[in-house]
Amino acid sequence: METQKKNNNSKILYISLSAAALLVIVLSVLYYMQNRELTEIVDGLTEEKNILTQEYQNLMFNFDSLQSDNDTLNYMLEMERQRIANLVEELKTIRATNTAKIREYQRELTTLRGVLRSYIIQIDSLNTINQELTRENIEHRRRYSQIQTSVRQLEATRATLEQKVTIASRLDVINMMAEGLNPSGRSTNRSSRTNRIKVCFTILRNVTAPVGMKEIYLRIERPDGQLLMHSRDDVFTHENTQINFSAKRAVEYGGEELDVCIFYNADVGELISGEYTADIFADGFHIGSHTFSLR
Structure with missing residues (x-):
């Protein structure tokens, strides 16, 4: 009985070591190719x-x-x-x-x-x-x-x-959406009832992109082309130029898919009816764009 138990333990150890060796080989090949x-x-x-x-x-x-x-x-x-x-x-x-x-x-x-x-x-x-x-x-x-x-x-x-x-x-995003929220946090498409704009998206997996904390910037343009923002000092660098942003959020990116939402708090009377454009930037790149409407 004791001998059989030892044999079983040896088989388990051999299988574990084999799996670990195979994983190391696969990771080594991927690292070499990259x-x-x-x-x-x-x-x-x-x-x-x-x-x-x-x-x-x-x-x-x-x-x-x-x-x-x-x-x-x-x-x-x-x-x-x-x-x-x-x-x-x-x-x-x-x-x-x-x-x-x-x-x-x-x-x-x-x-x-x-x-x-x-x-x-x-x-x-x-x-x-x-x-x-x-x-x-x-x-x-x-x-x-x-x-x-x-x-x-x-x-x-x-x-x-x-x-x-x-x-x-460069990072890429999918499933980008935007909507207005009323003071109760409920979705609304009326500009007069909207006091926050919520923009959500998914950052795709990218094993070659640098990992770590990243600043994600949001720019929202009104139907008349005016950028929604709170301060002229809110700027970031894009194509060697300092441009303003509406809101930003710091996220920790580890190379895998990541769901992100950014909120913009609108000032009283700032929103108007029509089609808005939301653009997302990260690492100096424009990585996503989405249009939505408020009436």
Whole structure:
């Protein structure tokens, strides 16, 4: 009897250890696949930054190759060279995953391309008699065309990589709804009886999104386009811009589905009849929108 009991205990222990080992293997495979995808994204962003740095250096070379007999024009060219040199040094210090900064440097590169073109035209008009300078200007135009092609390719790469980063980390919501509540807490669709607006939704599961405490922001626009809010100081950052919000709520997100409700307390006479729009924001992204009506 004692031997049989020991055998049963051994079988249970063996099954438990096997199940634990299988779970560890599954989790390891999932972690490896997720880590490999994120590594590929970061590598792609690093390559994008390197290409952008090279484009700035090529642009500096083009400015260095410009020559003129006009002292004022030469001084302006030197100022632009120094400006590009400073941008190259700044670009080396930013992280490749800082896509907002990379986008700023991309726009600056486009501006400098226009500046380069204007100087080429000026030098060409000031030195039309000099055949050698004419030949060099043709070469500058060829290089400018190469810059345009490279910038278009870089922009396409950046757009693709940004889309991957957004898909991998942005939260998404479903089942979004909104309704008015009267002072008793009951649902109502009459604007005159509504003193609170309730907006509810479900945040979807996302294992690649950062976990922890998150601020969820709610913006509600009246039918006349006016934002419902209590203070001009109630702001958050969206696309590098500070914008106002109607209400917010802090939630702890662990990567799994999460039901959330946010309430806006309306001031007396603030609500009017018509169609309202409720928008949800988190982590700097617009993640949900819903329209509802009060009469």
